[in-house]
Amino acid sequence: MPLNRDQCYQAMLTHDPRFDGHFFVAVRSTRIYCRPICRSKRPALENCEFYRLAAAAEVAGYRPCLRCRPELAPGQSPADSADRLASAAIKQIEAGGLQEQRVSDLASKLGVSERHLRRVLVENVGVTPIQLAQTHKLLLAKQLLTDTTLPIIDVALASGFASLRRFNALFRERYAFSPKTLREKNAKVKHLPSSLPSCICRLFYRTPFDWSSLLTFFSRRIFAGIEQLEGETYRRTVAIGSHQGWISVENDPVHSALRAEVSISLLPVLMQVLARLRRLFDLEATPKQITMHLGSLANGNPGLRVPGAFDGFEMAIRAILGQQVSVEAATTFAGRLTRHFGRSIETPFPGLTHLAPTASAIAAASEDELTRIGVTKSRARTILAIARAVANGLITLDVAVSIDQALAKLKELPGIGDWTVQYFAMRAFGWPDAFPHSDLGILKALKTKNPRHALAASENWRPWRAYAAMHLWQSLEKNL
Template sequence: MMLDDTQCYRALLSHDARFDGRFFVGVRTTRIYCRPVCTVKPPLAKNCRYFPSAAAAEIEGFRPCLRCRPELAPGFATVDANRRLAQSAARLIDDGRLQEASLEDLATQLSVTDRHLRRVFQQEFGVSPVEYAQTQRLLLAKRLLTDTDMTVLDVALASGFASLRRFNDLFKKRYRMTPGELRKSRGAKSPTDRLVFDLAYRPPYDWPATLAFLAKRAITGVEVVDDKRYRRTMRAGKLSGWIEVVPAPKRAALRVTVSASLALALPSVLSRVKALFDLACNPTEIADALGPLAKANPGLRLPGAVDGFEIAVRAILGQQVTVKAAITIAGRFVKAFGDECETPFEGLDRLFPKPEAIATLTQDDVAKHGIIGARARAIIALAQALESGDLSLEPTAEIDATVAALETIPGVGPWTAQYIAMRALAWPDAFPHPDVAVLKAMRHDKPRDALANAEAWRPWRAYAVLHLWKSLEKST
């Protein structure tokens, strides 16, 4: 949003949750910065400065409020090209990529020059990518120090710092206290075998609808869903473990429990959870754009992915069959090729296969588990493309090029490519127009007619698809 001082101050006075995460306010007299929903007494207008990101506030010498905790603020979705580039870079940084790669490597992955990336990032967030990464590491460390019983050394490593000394020095410089001093004010701590985080979202959030969507598509061994919570196994690099997600009590957030085995991959894990549950969504903005279509369910979210390959395989297996049939076949696929994973939950014991485990298989290896030959070939070709680096299924991938590359894989058509774009690439304007349910809900016989009429829903056509599917559920 444009940081107009008058508008920002009005939002601050109203504590309107719709502005949470869209800007931060720094108070000149205290040198503290807050979220616009902070419950402390509002400062005088003349003492306020406004920033587009937490990193922009910190680089100017402001430290985070201990009450509203800026690290808990939700993100926000964008579709503009430059803003999408900046958000893609931020997503990679949140995923911990700058811990092992340079900014040049990041820019190469995003198919731009590092100079262009720095310029766009500065425009969007008010700081450089490196400064943003530094702030994200510190905010994660602050959260771990406050909410868990991890040692300071483990906190430093989990937050992406290469040395304890560097962590201590930067923490004290930024926050004017040592990590130990912060711990004196912490509340309840997580058990040592798990870590608990609250990830904020902008209400409304239709949690029952999201849970029902995931439950209907849950793969045996990988996911367990009941009427209150979502659990699944997860792989992050060489680490593996499990997560559990439930609504947080008394606040607009999801409570995420992460197994201790994933502690050193927290940036990546939390980033993927945010993508899976679409926590960056601004539902009011989308509902306004979709109009009557979204009126009945304004809090619908677009479920994303923790693993792009998993979503792509699901899409291929789901071609021309029911969701139930596709999940049954997916369960066989996981049982045959997925690794075992130890969890404390019954029925949760498998990791979805990695592309490298599938790329060397033959068609017969896959087909003998009840998978049609053409789909078996498509899955193997997909795995090979990912392993060779010719294809990326991360949300940061370039949309048009990725969709085009997917459609070159034999057995992957427009429906499959668009569905993958919806979920794996988190593209809000994806539209699988050949989808039978979409055509039925729109009362069209021809996909091209549905595509033409969906123009009115741009750039939120993926959300329109969810509402169309939902309308069919209510009519049956």
């Protein structure tokens, strides 16, 4: 669906923050593209072009504005896209999906041909997969060059470039100056300090943003050894491929951003780490739009987010352990599972001692090993089934082109029913319309014992039912 020029222009004139990240404004006379909130001189409508993605503006020959910095714009929610394949492909590419695999591999993962994937992206956002990946890498590099003191060769590595020479050449080709020149232009920028060997990035969100509710939710479901909450700071260990390390995240409400500190050991997978953090903290949500749709249900806390997942398999284990038991019991089982199957890791933080158990580690276990840590036999069989399916490549838990098909495939595994897949869709797939209508808390909040009544009531909240579920759960806490 093409952008409405008049609506985009009006949003730009009023600097409406609701549209930040939803489109970019390119100015023909300057060959610069901006966020709609940019405070630079307003161009005439006939001098503007509007693009859904920064990549489309760059492919058309425009350079990013050094004032409003398009690389810092919040991302787009899956609900914003009319095409699920295009949305899934964009998210995969933004998460480094083309760093170590070809376009044909990504297309295969998404269940389509390379030619079809290319056609869908061009039709929907005006760029090819390679062009999208190049822009995403360049914009991440631009952010690191401006906001950190990382050596330029490390910036190239962290941005997904295999060689410094290729990084310099593409940067100069797109932006008409070198990485070194940009670093010199921003020599007076005050960088975020750290006493640890790390890289600090800011991840921006749309306001309002309820950080405290997110931390409260996570605090009750902490994987001991893997995660840690200290005051208003969230920390966890990370393993992606052969790289392992830690992250530490805190809120910066003055700048409407999260301050994410990432250990230097994770620089080669920084793009993946940042994408996972955006998903974990639901940074791409459009809270004002959601609140307007949900009405009185959401008015009391318009900044409430749906807590996501850092890793799909880890989230699947959480969901299974949480079946028909209290949150406290599920957390206890998770800690035992971590100590038994998770590898140990050294970090600067005493509470972070283990990496999350991998699918292959659990897949190699026996049913008896799981029951010895307190898991029931039926739940042990379910955990083993999903671990072996993931380890053997039969299912993927980080992307879904068709939500219905992905959830149906999960339900084919023993012990996985509708509650589990809906909860998983909320948190791992980040699907905003997921709704676990049989959840006891939701039934209690709606004052019904019939899941069908809850499902019928939820129709009014589409396509934001996951947020409705969060508000219903929170209403129980307020009424205690």
